[in-house]
Amino acid sequence: MSAPDAAETAIASALFDLTSGLASGSRRSVADEAVAPESLQRALNGGTEAHIGAHYADVSTRDRALPSGARVLDLGCGYGRVALDLAGRLSDDQEYFGLDPHAEAIGWARENIGKGRPNFQFDLIDVLSRPYNPDGEVDGARFRFPFEDDSLDRVFMISVLTHVDLATVRNYLEESARVLKPDTGRLVATIFLLDREVDRLIADGRSEYQLAWQVGESRVENRDNPELVIAHPLDRVLDILHDAGFPDFRVRRGHWSGRPVANVVDFQDMLVADFGTVTAAALDADEQAEALEHGALAADLVEHGVPAEHLAPYLVWALCAMINALRWESQGVEILLPSAGPGERRTLALERARGIDFSACIPATAPAGAFVPVDEASILRAVREADPRLARPALVALLGDIVHNAIALDTAARAGSVIRRLADGTERPAPIPLFAAGESLSVGAARGRFASMLSGLRRR
Ligand SMILES: C[S@@+](CC[C@H](N)C(=O)[O-])C[C@H]1O[C@@H](n2cnc3c(N)ncnc32)[C@H](O)[C@@H]1O
Structure with a gap:
């Protein structure tokens, strides 16, 4: 194992x-x-x-x-x-x-x-x-x-x-x-x-x-x-x-x-x-x-075009993307997405996720600025360690934040308009891989692990 x-x-x-x-x-x-x-x-x-x-x-x-x-x-x-x-x-x-x-x-x-x-x-x-x-x-x-x-x-x-x-x-x-x-x-x-x-x-x-x-x-x-x-x-x-x-x-x-x-x-x-x-x-x-909670999240994802059978691996991808974005943020790098008006931009809205220390999910040796795949076990551990008594509604709200940010990120990434603003103010396209079921995530494994994760959350 x-x-x-x-x-x-x-x-x-x-x-x-x-x-x-x-x-x-x-x-x-x-x-x-x-x-x-x-x-x-x-x-x-x-x-x-x-x-x-x-x-x-x-x-x-x-x-x-x-x-x-x-x-x-x-x-x-x-x-x-x-x-x-x-x-x-x-x-x-x-x-x-x-x-x-x-x-x-x-x-x-x-x-x-x-x-x-x-x-x-x-x-x-x-x-x-x-x-x-x-x-x-x-x-x-x-x-x-x-x-x-x-x-x-x-x-x-x-x-x-x-x-x-x-x-x-x-x-x-x-x-x-x-x-x-x-x-x-x-x-x-x-x-x-x-x-x-x-x-x-x-x-x-x-x-x-x-x-x-x-x-x-x-x-x-x-x-x-x-x-x-x-x-x-x-x-x-x-x-x-x-x-x-x-x-x-x-x-x-x-x-x-x-x-x-x-x-x-x-x-x-x-x-x-x-x-x-x-x-x-x-x-x-x-x-x-x-x-209502899960149904609304799932409905948003289906509406976004995620095939129903890929909902769980998509959520894992979303978590992975957010953890990378948070890591870049801690390195002084911002992710910018197009906003409502022409030319307007906004950062990701990750207030709840910022309350959790995901740093252990990515090896300290990972090159700065790179997109690093994150395994679901370490995500689960980080969430648990943040507060072992974290109530289910708080976890579901966290998941909701992550899903909605991921949808915005995915939409912008597909249009090639996600920008990384480095600490010195220079801007580059962000290296965020698009969701691809079955590639880096292994759909079967991701679904199985996400199943354990959700059934863990469901016990609170
Ligand atoms: C898809 S597998 C599911 C096995 C197990 N319940 C699980 O969840 O892993 C379907 C199982 O039903 C069994 N099965 C098929 N027809 C059956 C029947 N008429 N009565 C009882 N079992 C049957 C098969 O042999 C097979 O093991």
């Missing part, structure tokens, strides 16, 4: 310790030690976002800690992306069960996560899935979860309902309702949901998927391999959740369809369904506030 990765993991764990409402216990982070082979990551998750497991684990415990003795099912667990995170959170008396029809994925998870952890169990299920288990004998629409009624505290189905037909969605939601405990049960599932807004976004060319092929009430991306990407009608899914007996459920939309979203980490849509006493009012108010 490289040094920045180690630093990031340490910071992420510190954030968990500070803020997680989970049962305390031995907190070994296997994510450091166990990384699934790239071929497996690619086959199951398009090779992206190993850290996203933390996000879903976080959602599963929001306003509702896992009780001691908790039992968690991860249906369609793959190689254990969520388990890798939960291994650092569950105490020895809490149990995890991962089920999946992909033999290689289960084999890897058993060997690398289950070994030495008797409370982590991975089992192969023989459910038919053309992409993942083409010889499977059991139809998902008839698969009975191998658990007693009312016996589980959580069910995860992450990126699973996106690969099954509507009959299987119905069965899996009903089975989840059957096995979840009536007092503490929560389902966290991701899905692609169709509604009129999605149709409009597809027509406007904003969506990641076209979903042009109708299969029953659902739509698929690839006619020859329908289970690769399946989207289901929102209304039908809500009816199914209701009929299954969930007293409370929420839908959080992801950005796959090009929709500005509550949280840039959420690519797929998400269902969170609860049994028991639900603090829905508090949660909803909180989520709505967050939706």
Whole structure:
């Protein structure tokens, strides 16, 4: 593991310790030690976002800690992306069960996560899935979860309902309702949901998927391999959740369809369904506030022309650009952008960011005046060190400042009109590289790291 990765993991764990409402216990982070082979990551998750497991684990415990003795099912667990995170959170008396029809994925998870952890169990299920288990004998629409009624505290189905037909969605939601405990049960599932807004976004060319092929009430991306990407009608899914007996459920939309979203980490849509006493009012108010903050930021970025799937790496680029600008400022160099009137210019508005010492993000040996890439782990560390108790709204406001400055900077840089005024008054074009997804930032890595960063912020 490289040094920045180690630093990031340490910071992420510190954030968990500070803020997680989970049962305390031995907190070994296997994510450091166990990384699934790239071929497996690619086959199951398009090779992206190993850290996203933390996000879903976080959602599963929001306003509702896992009780001691908790039992968690991860249906369609793959190689254990969520388990890798939960291994650092569950105490020895809490149990995890991962089920999946992909033999290689289960084999890897058993060997690398289950070994030495008797409370982590991975089992192969023989459910038919053309992409993942083409010889499977059991139809998902008839698969009975191998658990007693009312016996589980959580069910995860992450990126699973996106690969099954509507009959299987119905069965899996009903089975989840059957096995979840009536007092503490929560389902966290991701899905692609169709509604009129999605149709409009597809027509406007904003969506990641076209979903042009109708299969029953659902739509698929690839006619020859329908289970690769399946989207289901929102209304039908809500009816199914209701009929299954969930007293409370929420839908959080992801950005796959090009929709500005509550949280840039959420690519797929998400269902969170609860049994028991639900603090829905508090949660909803909180989520709505967050939706407004993140949604407004995301909307501004999409409006600026950033493709929805590049929101997270763009934010990392924005942070990197601002940290460089602040460093130049400390060297007596100003960045000037065109302003409202002809010939008028203005400096960047970075008051909040100036309150944070980002100097450790750039090696002291970096040549003065050069643009230096900054890794996200060191950004996160600088923000944390600025004030460990920094409240979430302050962090989101900081992010807002950075995003809006970056949009102005990007617009001016594309027009070639960003100027650097040196200490002696001479002016030169500023050497700020434009945002280019996949080049210096590595989109997958940036998104994964930004996911950890945001889920860290989300815990306050
Ligand atoms: C995109 S992967 C996601 C894996 C894991 N949940 C994660 O988030 O990393 C989809 C997983 O669903 C599994 N799967 C596909 N069809 C399934 C079905 N009908 N029932 C249960 N699992 C299924 C696949 O084998 C695969 O591991």
